[in-house]
Amino acid sequence: MEDKIKQIKEEFKEKIKNKSLKELKELEIYFLGRKGKVSILFQFFKTVPKERRKHFGAKINELKSFIEKGISTEIQRAESIEASRKLEEEKIDVTLPGIKLHTGGLHILSQTISRAEDIFLSMGFDVMVGPEIEEDYYNFEALNIPEFHPARAMQDTFYLSKKILLRTQTSPIQVRIMEKYKPPIRIIAMGRCYRKDAPDSSHFPVFHQIEGLVIDKKVTFANLKGTLSLFAKRMFGEEVKVRFTPSYFPFVEPGAETSISCVICGGKGCSVCKNTGWLEMGGSGMVHPNVLKNVGIDPEIYQGFAFGWGMERIAMVKHKIPDIRMFYQNDLRFLKQFKG
Numbered sequence: 001m002e003d004k005i006k007q008i009k010e011e012f013k014e015k016i017k018n019k020s021l022k023e024l025k026e027l028e029i030y031f032l033g034r035k036g037k038v039s040i041l042f043q044f045f046k047t048v049p050k051e052r053r054k055h056f057g058a059k060i061n062e063l064k065s066f067i068e069k070g071i072s073t074e075i076q077r078a079e080s081i082e083a084s085r086k087l088e089e090e091k092i093d094v095t096l097p098g099i100k101l102h103t104g105g106l107h108i109l110s111q112t113i114s115r116a117e118d119i120f121l122s123m124g125f126d127v128m129v130g131p132e133i134e135e136d137y138y139n140f141e142a143l144n145i146p147e148f149h150p151a152r153a154m155q156d157t158f159y160l161s162k163k164i165l166l167r168t169q170t171s172p173i174q175v176r177i178m179e180k181y182k183p184p185i186r187i188i189a190m191g192r193c194y195r196k197d198a199p200d201s202s203h204f205p206v207f208h209q210i211e212g213l214v215i216d217k218k219v220t221f222a223n224l225k226g227t228l229s230l231f232a233k234r235m236f237g238e239e240v241k242v243r244f245t246p247s248y249f250p251f252v253e254p255g256a257e258t259s260i261s262c263v264i265c266g267g268k269g270c271s272v273c274k275n276t277g278w279l280e281m282g283g284s285g286m287v288h289p290n291v292l293k294n295v296g297i298d299p300e301i302y303q304g305f306a307f308g309w310g311m312e313r314i315a316m317v318k319h320k321i322p323d324i325r326m327f328y329q330n331d332l333r334f335l336k337q338f339k340g
């Protein structure tokens, strides 16, 4: 018996060396498990004479606690080795360069639209919207352009049905607003317009307009000039002048083509302004009495002015963009230059 105890102790001392956590758990079962080496000793114990039992009992218990202690110390050691190995493995190197996040930005056209909105808001205008799919009535009829009118030919456009089309201008919003609200009216409205234009450096089948409409008592052409001059100065710079040249739009009378002094050459003449010193921005004029009558506003009491400028044109002049198609090509080299 004595020898057996000694033998197990020696075996344990030998086996416990340099074991992994898993191996230690196996050893624990091997020695202390229900059918383990030490448990078997207890079976022998029964064969020991009574007077020796106390002695051997103490010996076996001593062996048992020796093995228990040995294993738990080794388990602790293996666990701490494992923990530091994990720590080492999962260490974060804070000096490594980070992952660059690519952020987007507003398209230059959206930026220009916001700028225009801000300017008109500061002048007391409200910002309105209207539908891009429009009725023939609003796009033409109510704007004093009856079916036979040659002005329609200039705006040859996309019809969805006989009476429904993609709007060719933002002017139909004028009518919708005047139908809905009573004067005084002071609004701008921006949005996409569509015309069957062949694309070139200054034409595209989709483009944006900014429409303005003011209706009140005693509104004059001077108010129109003042408003657009102030807008142009805020948008392009203090030195910019606005020029009005007589023009024809069926829904205004008098009507005018509006240009600004060339921001490239300052009006001296260059290739951008085709040596004229002026850049055309869009149409304007005093709202035609027929249009007011169409929406039930008495032209004897109320007058107003309206204008419609090309949004791309404004952005092109402001940022010296040579070709309208660039807005729609989605070329990152172009878009990145204006990342706001």
Ligand code: PHE
Binding pocket: 168, 169, 170, 171, 249, 252, 255, 282, 283, 284, 285, 306, 307, 308, 309
């Ligand atoms: N809607 C006209 C166009 O697209 C511009 C315009 C607007 C003219 C308002 C006069 C008044 O050409």
